Amino acid sequence: MDTDADTGGTQTPAERGAPQGAEMDRSGWSVAPDPGRPEGRACAHAAGLPGAAWPGAEGAGCAQCRAEGREWVHLRVCLSCGHVGCCDSSAGKHAWSHAERTGHPVARSAEAGERWAWCYVDELFLVPAGPASAPGGRPPG
Numbered sequence: 773m774d775t776d777a778d779t780g781g782t783q784t785p786a787e788r789g790a791p792q793g794a795e796m797d798r799s800g801w802s803v804a805p806d807p808g809r810p811e812g813r814a815c816a817h818a819a820g821l822p823g824a825a826w827p828g829a830e831g832a833g834c835a836q837c838r839a840e841g842r843e844w845v846h847l848r849v850c851l852s853c854g855h856v857g858c859c860d861s862s863a864g865k866h867a868w869s870h871a872e873r874t875g876h877p878v879a880r881s882a883e884a885g886e887r888w889a890w891c892y893v894d895e896l897f898l899v900p901a902g903p904a905s906a907p908g909g910r911p912p913g
Contacts, residue, residue, distance in 0.1 A: 801878070801889055801898035815894045817877040818901075821851045832882065834858040836866045846883055848890070852876035868892060 801818040805811075834844045837858050844858035848867035853876060857867030867879050871892040878898065880889035889898040 800901040802901045804888060804897040804899045806897060809896075813894070813896060815878075815891045815896050815898060817891050817893060818898050821878055821889075832856040834862070834864065834866050837862065837864050840864065846881070848879040849882045850874075850876045851878045851880055851889060856882060 801815070801821055803813060803815055803818070832847065832849075834842075834847060834857050837844045842863055844862040844864065844866075846859040846861065847856055848859055849856055850867070850870060853874070855867075855870050855874075855876070857870045857879070858864050860868055871877060871879060877893040878889050878891045881887075887900055890896070891898060
């Protein structure tokens with residue numbers, strides 16, 4: 773069982789096995805265009821978050837689902853501490869419950885080729901800021 777998942781994540785990126793220098797990658801995120809919502813909405817939590825490449829979740833799974841004997845649909849990675857949890861389409865909804873329990877507002881997709889995040893507080897999709905945000909940056913929809 774992943775004890776870090778239960779504590780809200782107290783390890784540094786290096787302790788979690790993130791690439792060297794990952795804790796310094798603060799490329800930021802911006803609100804993704806969403807035709808179903810009014811323009812001009814902002815996410816107060818996007819600035820200063822690590823970029824889409826951090827923290828790594830390759831080979832990870834939802835430790836809470838494993839402990840409960842469940843399967844997950846997709847994985848999300850907390851951008852505050854690196855906790856890996858299952859998405860809201862999964863029975864456990866462990867990424868959301870982690871955000872609720874810890875106050876960590878933003879999680880990114882852990883799916884290959886996807887470069888988007890979700891702010892649970894502001895209910896907004898985010899994409900990495902800058903010119904590299906276009907490929908794979910579209911949230912599911």
